[in-house]
Structures are given as structure tokens and as C-alpha cells.
Amino acid sequence: MRTPTMRAVVMREFGGPETLRIEEVPAPQPASLRERDVLIRVRAVGVCYHDIINRSGNLPRTRLPSILGHEIAGEVEAVGSGVQAFRAGDRVATIQRVHCGRCDLCRRGRTTLCKEGVFFGEEIPGGYADYVVSEEQGLARVPEGLAIEEASICACTIGTALHVVRARGGVQLDETVLITGASGGVGLHTIQVCRLIGARVLAVTSSPQKADDLRKAGADEVIVAPSLKFAEQARRLTSGRGVDVVLEITGALTFDQAMRSLAPAGRLIVVGNLETRPVSFMPGLVILNELEIRGSFATTTPELSESFRLVGEKKVRPMVSRLMPLSDAPRAHQILYDRGVTGRIVLQV
Ligand SMILES: [Zn+2]
Ligand SMILES: [Zn+2]
Numbered sequence: 001m002r003t004p005t006m007r008a009v010v011m012r013e014f015g016g017p018e019t020l021r022i023e024e025v026p027a028p029q030p031a032s033l034r035e036r037d038v039l040i041r042v043r044a045v046g047v048c049y050h051d052i053i054n055r056s057g058n059l060p061r062t063r064l065p066s067i068l069g070h071e072i073a074g075e076v077e078a079v080g081s082g083v084q085a086f087r088a089g090d091r092v093a094t095i096q097r098v099h100c101g102r103c104d105l106c107r108r109g110r111t112t113l114c115k116e117g118v119f120f121g122e123e124i125p126g127g128y129a130d131y132v133v134s135e136e137q138g139l140a141r142v143p144e145g146l147a148i149e150e151a152s153i154c155a156c157t158i159g160t161a162l163h164v165v166r167a168r169g170g171v172q173l174d175e176t177v178l179i180t181g182a183s184g185g186v187g188l189h190t191i192q193v194c195r196l197i198g199a200r201v202l203a204v205t206s207s208p209q210k211a212d213d214l215r216k217a218g219a220d221e222v223i224v225a226p227s228l229k230f231a232e233q234a235r236r237l238t239s240g241r242g243v244d245v246v247l248e249i250t251g252a253l254t255f256d257q258a259m260r261s262l263a264p265a266g267r268l269i270v271v272g273n274l275e276t277r278p279v280s281f282m283p284g285l286v287i288l289n290e291l292e293i294r295g296s297f298a299t300t301t302p303e304l305s306e307s308f309r310l311v312g313e314k315k316v317r318p319m320v321s322r323l324m325p326l327s328d329a330p331r332a333h334q335i336l337y338d339r340g341v342t343g344r345i346v347l348q349v
Helices: 049-055 148-168 185-197 208-217 231-236 252-261 283-288 301-312 326-337
Strands: 005-011 020-026 037-047 071-079 091-094 131-135 139-141 176-179 200-205 221-224 243-248 262-270 292-295 320-325 344-348
Touching (some): 020 326, 037 091, 037 148, 049 326, 071 131, 091 148, 139 301, 148 185, 148 301, 176 185, 208 221, 231 252, 320 326
Parallel strands (some): 176 200, 176 243, 200 221, 243 262, 262 292, 320 344
Antiparallel strands (some): 005 020, 091 139
């Protein structure tokens, strides 16, 4: 008997968008599911800058050939023998990286740091395909009334925002928060979560035409900095004091300016990095101002569920800016790379 196949966007080598090709590949089978596995019929998958970094060959754990896509939503097709929480027909969405739930870090609640964690599109096949398999601890139920396209992006945008703003940033009412790369998917939702907490938001973008979108998303001030020099303006907007928190979504490109924007006792939380290269900073600045530099990685499953709750209560809005068919994955990558979109592109499967 022939193995049933599925459509998938397969990446057989690293390189430009043209390395993404739609193919017929063997589909994962219900009979081969392990105990905690859930087989999902994919309906929507978000296109994330992480996918571009991965496609370019800049993530060390990716094994080729690979299927990208970690922002996945769809319906449960079948479950492994040990799965209790889900059954066929349930609408579900994934987090980006599935934890084991058993190691010491998982037991301490730091599941995003799980030693055995597997990232869709890196260690395991992702969602640019008709079907995907995830262990159940990486899934949350999509509430009724939430469109599957919106559900797909909640983990990597709103969930990531909750993780960086609250869990890692400890952002408080009335603090001033500066956000770099604010017009991307994570940025727009991070603005919303900061506003929900009652923080004042300074949003940085390199493109003047995105300023309006940032204001609409809730930014109190927009700093347009085509040259990525924004520290001086950040100080001006805080009466010379500097900001309490920088949420660094751009990473290495803006790290120095981010450090120079901080008030004494400020926190710099690094959550995104568009260019994988080292940075330098003045240790003296960190000592004299007792600055803190922290990292923030991905999303926990409870944060995904909470994202759904906040969307249901209309406190945060998932910003899908464009829907495209799965076969348009290469074009979606090009548009995202050219910064031709505010918010997320979602591929419909
Ligand atoms: Zn993502
Ligand atoms: Zn673990």
C-alpha cells in the first residue's frame, strides 16, 4: 500500500525564498503517534521573521530537509494513547517550542528553557503543511468564536508579548517602556500588553509610514529613526531621565542605543534579534546605573491560553494583516523581509 501524502512547503537547502518549494511528502499517520502526540489538520500558519532567519541558515539546530512554521492552528485529527486533554475535532493552536514537562527547568515552571524542548521547523517538522504533530503539552484549545487565522498567531505575538512584558520585564503601572522594532508582529502586540498594564509606551520604527499604525496600536509616542539612532529622543521624551524598560525586538542592530536610553535601575529585555552578530557595551554604564540585561524566549502554554482569554475579552487584538495561500510561502517571506507588512501574514492551508 502507498503511504498517504500531504502538501508541504519543504526547505531542502538554506538560502533565499526560492528554497521554499511545495511538495507532496509522506503524511504523519495516526497509527504511528507516540503516547502524548496529537495529529493536527493545519488550517492556518503564521509567517514569522524567525522563519526567515531559519531559512537563511542562521539557526544551529535546524536539520534539512525542514518544514518551517511554528505559529500553527487547526483541528485535532487523531491523538496518541496517553492524551487526555484533547480529542478528534477539537480546535487547537501550538506554542513555538514544545517542552518535555519533566526536566528540572520544566518543574520550576521555566518551560521555555526546557532542555529537551523542540522548536517547530528546527528539531521537528513545522506547520507549512497539511498536517503536523505536536505533543499535547504544547497545545491550547482555541475558544469558540475566535477565527483560526487569528488563533494561529496568538502564541508568537500576544503570548510572546505577555512573556516579555510581564514574566521577564516585570513592567509595572506608570513605567515608561521603549520598544524597538515596534511595527512587527511581536511589537504591535507588545504595545497593547504594555498599555493594558498601564505603562507609557515609546515605540521605535525605522519607517515613517508605520508611525500611524503604531499610534493606532496604542503607542503614546512614536520615534521615527531611519538611522536607528533614538536614545537622544527617548531621553527628551522622559525629561532627560531615560526609560524604565527597553523591550529589544531588533536586537544587535539597536542594542547600543537601547542601553543609552535606560534610566538608572533600568531593565533591558532582549526578545528579538534580526541579525546574529555580537554587540559591545560599556560595563561601567551597567555598574553605575545598576542596569539589568535579561533575555526572553518564546511562550508558555498557559500564556497562550491567557492570550486567547484577553482576545475573547477584547483587551488585546490579534493583528493579522494579510492572508495568503500556503503555496505563496516564498512570496510571504519576501514581503516580510522587505518590511512590506505591519502585523502578521498568515498562510491558509
Ligand atoms: Zn513566530
Ligand atoms: Zn523540560
